Amino acid sequence: MTNLFIKSKIMYYILNPNVSLRNYRNAPNCLVFKNKRVPVFIPVDDFVLLSLCDGQTDIEENEIILKYS
Numbered sequence: 001m002t003n004l005f006i007k008s009k010i011m012y013y014i015l016n017p018n019v020s021l022r023n024y025r026n027a028p029n030c031l032v033f034k035n036k037r038v039p040v041f042i043p044v045d046d047f048v049l050l051s052l053c054d055g056q057t058d059i060e061e062n063e064i065i066l067k068y069s
Contacts, residue, residue, distance in 0.1 A: 013053040
């Protein structure tokens with residue numbers, strides 16, 4: 001799997017610009033890779049944590065972060 005993060009110097013996480021988080025009516029909690037444009041379903045907890053990866057929210061490294069790194 002593609003590394004979803006660009007790790008900044010102050011240990012904040014930013015989603016890779018080639019990845020988007022999307023909620024569709026019939027497909028909630030999805031990752032969408034720009035080159036494939038096919039939604040990949042992810043657990044709600046993963047979606048919530050990944051949505052915090054804005055480069056401004058301090059997130060401690062955990063199992064979810066490691067799963068997508």
